[in-house]
Amino acid sequence: MTVANREIASYAKEIADKIGIKKFDIYGSAVDETSVQVDSGEPKQVKASNRSGVTVRVWNEDNTMGVTSTTDVDPKGLELALKTAYEASFFGVKENVPDFSPEATVPINADIPNEKAPQAAVSQLIATLITAEKELLSAHPAIKGVPYNGLSQRDVDRFYLNSEGAIKNEARSYASIYLYSKTEEDGKKPRSAGAFRISRGLDELDIQACLKEAADKTISHLNYQKVKSGKYTVVFSPEAFLSLLGAFSNLFNAQSILDKQSLSTPESLGTPIASPLLSVCDDALHPANVAAETFDGEGTPTRRVPLIQEGVLTGFLHSAGTAKRFNTQPTGNANMGAKVTVGSHFYHVYPGTAAEKEYSLEEAENVIFIDDLQALHAGVKALQGSFSLPFDGWLVNKGVKTSIESATVAGDFLEVLKSIVFVEPEAELTPGGVCPKIWVEGLSITGE
């Protein structure tokens, strides 16, 4: 445990005793981050940030709970937060009152080193990004700019503690790069594409792979055509499928289910919701998850949670409170707050049952390969299951890709899951998880 966290634990207890609070817990994090952006070979903006904050929960004599978040983690700030949370506790729910996680004191067994990478100097970040921009600009004469780019490194410290003696903490470092290029050609519309990579430190960041992906995608979009509207077999890239899965994650979210804000009900467990070809887990501790968290906002150790196994809905993501109501164990997916929320960590999508027929982009005819879905914040009706989204992608005929000028894909997500005809064996790593390409029949495409 870091010195700062020990200090907070110590004076939190003192302050709570002083103001008569017997039961409380605190979740906190501190971020130290540097990021750079460049433009035409010059640094454009450099940002550095050192931020910290805590969320405190307090239970009063009536055993109702209140919460407050604050960035003031000194004794005075913490006292104000505890007092405000105490005031809020008298308006807290009286049924299904949140409680400490039964696993808050369970030790972490994950084999993930609790360490931070050395931070590179800002000058090195700038030089690295300038070089990457230059290389991307030289990949093709039509690439005229890299308007969105960034290279960042970040140290994160997190901790959880409660008045019953639970104390957990961890520290991580990440480095990430994104490159988003734009083309200009006479008589043609501008086209753009990008790529993103994340790693545990700058030394491990695969900048070349990011460059190549951004360049290859951008160049492949130079020759574009309109696509005829109609129903198509669609191949979702790993990133596209995971973004759609994330948009409809209320399917597995136990809190959403209890709130009747989900496409699932408690009785949905054990029922087939997808093609048997599909299996999905939420795996916080997956070796490829650079941003792995070993405990959640309630101090519960994280774990691999099977969600869909060969098309059958086999699990939900739980907080301590939802687990109690479902009479099961928490899964380490809680985010602390006045109302504890539940979220996924890192999806692992993989084939379920063996496919009777295999598909490949080299052989398929007239399929739409969707690389990136946009406007998910607007075009998804998560509570209805429907979506209508613009996308970047190609019409593919026996391996020949033609970029699609502009189009939307629309459908019903539960229908999508049931219409999966192939889950490719080779998975790819994305920021949101590990997933292969997913083939779906019969989606509506609006183009021309």
Added chain:
Amino acid sequence: MTLSLDPSTLLLSKTLPTLKYTSTSDRFDETWEAPLSTLLGLGRAAGADFIEFFLERVNYISCLAEDDTITSISPRLSTGAGVRVFLGKADCYVSTNDLSFSGLKAALEKGLSILGLQLPAPNAYIPEINLELLRDYATKKGKDTWLSGCSSMREMGEVLLDANTQLNKKASHVQSRRAVYFRDWQEVLVAASDGTFARDIRLTQSVGYNLLCADGANRSSIGQRVGDTSNPDFLRTWDYQSTAEDVANSAGKMLYADYVESGNYPIIMANQFGGVIFHEACGHLLETTQIERKTTPFADKKGEKIAHESLTAWDEGLSPTAFGTIDMDDEGMPAQRTLLIENGILKNFIADRTGSLRTGHPRTGSGRRQGYAYAAASRMRNTYIAPGEYSNEDLFASIDKGIYCKKMGGGSVGATGEFNFAVDEAYLIENGKITKPLKGATLIGEAKEIMNKISMCSQDLGLAAGFCGSVSGSIYVTVGQPHLKVDSITVGGR
């Protein structure tokens, strides 16, 4: 605040460690002038061309009622500062939670080092930065009592629970009802090496419903919210009866709606939140941030026709109580009214300090940010298409087959100028009449083309509260327009 140094002596950098500032801790006021002036002088002595400090204190609370229970009351207290340092046109931004003199100095020092500058040597003189007399919009406009005048936690709970009860009475096939309120109180202080020294208090509140209805396989979900920026009594005066009626009505109609058939259609967009079309398709592309990135087709079009001649559009921060209204922007510049497009001709861009420095377009009081962790950028405020001369009847009469977009969801615009937005409530127009409800529509197009297809604007300008996310975070904005007609647009559906 006192400065324990003979005021007639020029400040030497070696005396900095002995300075004992005692700042006013519960508000930003004139007592901050001395430490900020000293820090700004330090930065200039180090060789920076311009330095700006942005200090912020936030008292935020949200309240959620689900069905007949308050399930969440979430207070959040936050204090932070950001320092922006310029050397030529390059800049860096450092943010911190530590508002002590040493904390702000450490942030400044980090910013200077990023630009290759160092704090001056021990015997260097630190120039005096003469800050203007504190331009205090908060005190001048009586905002210091706003926070204490807002609804208490108890009131929030009572209003939201009653609102949810009313919604339940008016809606049918209800699966879940939510009423959500937040109050975001923000005190800001800006001090810059050009003498800017300004303080303001912002009180942003929003309340609304989310209703989910289900009947067998049919589902509809409708959300509606209202917002305000200056009224502590806002929640007390919320007319939730009529909002509940409106939401229930929309959800009921959409419950059995058919999916829209995709294609190209003429459309009529309702007023108020229909203004998202201009916000996404044009507004963002008039921000100097986009000119800098070369991601706008309008960069060199000032003075040229970029839209239909029937279209005039404004961006301003002055409309009383509107969600994007501010007395000063986050760089201390007073709010303005900016004419963007007049009769189709591009008149002005939306510029913050950096945008003005890098593009040459004049600042428009549009430097905005979500909070201290972000550098300000050119952002919209209250952005709307001005009323036209047609009536709503004229608009509908001009369409044989089209779509009426009554309620819009959000949208976005990409680096290539392609925009999109979702339609939450739509109806088919047949022979000038509204017929059946439709769902699942997404509108897509290109900014350059769509602005020339807005051919008719009605007279009923209405504004609606919204949230806009971009490079400087999520901010509160207003979108708006009268009912208007777009001659043709691609509608994505099934």
